[in-house]
Amino acid sequence: MSSACAAYLLSHNRAAHTEDPDVSLVSKDSATRPASSSGAPAVPGATDAPPPKPPAFTVKHASIEHSFAAAAQSMGVDAATTAILAHAFHGEVNFSRDLRAGDGVSAVFDASPDDGAAHEPLAVRIVRGGTTHDVFLHKDLQGKPFYYSKDGASTKPSFERYPLEFTRVSSAFSLHRLDPVVHRWQSHDGVDLAAPSGTPVHATARGVVRFIGQQTGYGKVIVIQNPPPYSTTFAHLSRFAKGLRRGSHVNRAQVIGYVGETGWATGPHLHYEVHVNNVPHDPLTVELPQKTPLRADELQQFKARAAALTALL
Numbered sequence: 001m002s003s004a005c006a007a008y009l010l011s012h013n014r015a016a017h018t019e020d021p022d023v024s025l026v027s028k029d030s031a032t033r034p035a036s037s038s039g040a041p042a043v044p045g046a047t048d049a050p051p052p053k054p055p056a057f058t059v060k061h062a063s064i065e066h067s068f069a070a071a072a073q074s075m076g077v078d079a080a081t082t083a084i085l086a087h088a089f090h091g092e093v094n095f096s097r098d099l100r101a102g103d104g105v106s107a108v109f110d111a112s113p114d115d116g117a118a119h120e121p122l123a124v125r126i127v128r129g130g131t132t133h134d135v136f137l138h139k140d141l142q143g144k145p146f147y148y149s150k151d152g153a154s155t156k157p158s159f160e161r162y163p164l165e166f167t168r169v170s171s172a173f174s175l176h177r178l179d180p181v182v183h184r185w186q187s188h189d190g191v192d193l194a195a196p197s198g199t200p201v202h203a204t205a206r207g208v209v210r211f212i213g214q215q216t217g218y219g220k221v222i223v224i225q226n227p228p229p230y231s232t233t234f235a236h237l238s239r240f241a242k243g244l245r246r247g248s249h250v251n252r253a254q255v256i257g258y259v260g261e262t263g264w265a266t267g268p269h270l271h272y273e274v275h276v277n278n279v280p281h282d283p284l285t286v287e288l289p290q291k292t293p294l295r296a297d298e299l300q301q302f303k304a305r306a307a308a309l310t311a312l313l
C-alpha cells in the first residue's frame, strides 16, 4: 500500500477539537413549551377549546437579546424546530458573528394548528440592521418540515462526496479492527484518496475552519465545522490555501489546501474524514444532505403562499 496512512492511532486524540460552535444556538431542551408571546394573540393550548372562528394566522415578534434560539423559543417555537431554523439560516446569517442585540425575529404561525404540540412557524424573518432574511415552511409528503427561501430554493446545505480529483482509494475506512501485528484495537477514521502532490483539495460543504495547522500523524491538517451535525477533516496537506485561518468561512468547492504527504504518510494522498455528531463515518458511504428541490406544481403553490406570508412579516 504505497500511500498508507498513519492516522490510525490518533482516533482518541481529537476530543479537544469536537466543540461545535453552533451548539450553543440550539437549546438542548427538547420539551415543547407553550408560547410566551410578545403581545400577539395567544395560541390556544391543547386543553383549551379552540375559538369558533380563529384568525388564519398569528404573527409574533421578538428581539434578539441573547441568541436566535432564545428569541425563537420565546415565541413558542419548540427546540427541534428552532434547530431546523438555525440550520436554514446558517448559510445567510452567522448567528455568532452577525447578530447584534436588538436585531429582531418575526414569525407567522398557523393560528389553529392541528395539534398543540407541533409549533412550526410558517414563515420566519430575521431583521438585522437594514437587511431581512426570510424562510418559509414546506412539508414533504411524510410531513417532515423544511424551510425554503422565497423563490423556493432549499436552505438545506448540499454536500459533495469527494474533496478532490483522486486516482484511487488507497486505504479504506475501518472502525476498531484488531491489528494482527501489534494486537491493539485501531481504527482508520477516514479514507485515503491517492492523488499527486499539489492536487487542490476543496471543502465538501460550507463551514467554518475549526482547526488549521500541524498535528502529529496528520501533518498539515484542516478541520471544518460544516452545518451541524457534520464536520470534515483533511490531512497530510502539503500547504494550505492562502489567507485561510481558524474561524474563516469557506464555501462548498472552495480550495482549502493541496495534497501532500506531511505527517505519517508514505506517499502523497489526502486523508479525509467525515464526522456526524463527532462520530467518524465512512466518507464514501455516509448519508450526506442534498438539496431537495420542490416539484414544479409545489413550487407554484409555495411561491404564492410565500408572497402572502411575506406581507404579514
Ligand SMILES: [Zn+2]
Pocket: 004, 005, 006, 007, 171, 188, 190, 191, 192, 270, 271, 272
Ligand atoms: Zn488515512
